[in-house]
Amino acid sequence: MIYVWRHAQGQPPSWEIEPWPLDAAYPTPYGKRHLLRDHPQDVVENIVDFGHLTPVHGTVGEVLSEPRFEAERLRTSFRILPAGGDTAAWVSAAAPELTVRVQGLGIVYTSIEVPKIGCHIRTVLTATPVSPTHAEVYVSGTMWLDRLGRGRAAGALTSALSRPLAWVGSFDFGKDFPVWAHKTYLERPRLAQGDGPIMN
Numbered sequence: 001m002i003y004v005w006r007h008a009q010g011q012p013p014s015w016e017i018e019p020w021p022l023d024a025a026y027p028t029p030y031g032k033r034h035l036l037r038d039h040p041q042d043v044v045e046n047i048v049d050f051g052h053l054t055p056v057h058g059t060v061g062e063v064l065s066e067p068r069f070e071a072e073r074l075r076t077s078f079r080i081l082p083a084g085g086d087t088a089a090w091v092s093a094a095a096p097e098l099t100v101r102v103q104g105l106g107i108v109y110t111s112i113e114v115p116k117i118g119c120h121i122r123t124v125l126t127a128t129p130v131s132p133t134h135a136e137v138y139v140s141g142t143m144w145l146d147r148l149g150r151g152r153a154a155g156a157l158t159s160a161l162s163r164p165l166a167w168v169g170s171f172d173f174g175k176d177f178p179v180w181a182h183k184t185y186l187e188r189p190r191l192a193q194g195d196g197p198i199m200n
Ligand SMILES: [Fe+2]
Pocket: 046, 052, 056, 057, 176
């Protein structure tokens, strides 16, 4: 993946992008591209908007490590649990643990651990504004299953599993798209339980 820096006033880069922390044993990632009526900020804010998980995704986020901001970076970790009664419940029943590292508004690295089945997933998401109203979001992922060992056949199988994995990820991620496409700016929006902290 090649990142290109562009500053509105032509200034040079003021920070460096951390490389994707991917063990060489992981198979080649498989990616999916989405063109959304959206701003990259929505994609990143969605990660720490735990309040929307139940109504939109049918899940609950159990925070393991509170969101921590350091300059242009954000880091947090949480466990996804089923809220019950929704189609996403079968995804969250495995209680995946996500560690998310955001860089700026455009790059998100996520490590997903599913201890129940010994599954390790690594994803990278990039959000690039391509017009005043649209952003291109690219999500790429790869996985490893402990029970398959480290042989060549295991590599081929996990590589083949990357496509359905991308489909499952897109299915859940896609539930956010209509929300972003129909959003409206409100000067004083109503707050839901759990919103905040509010900072000036
Ligand atoms: Fe979401």
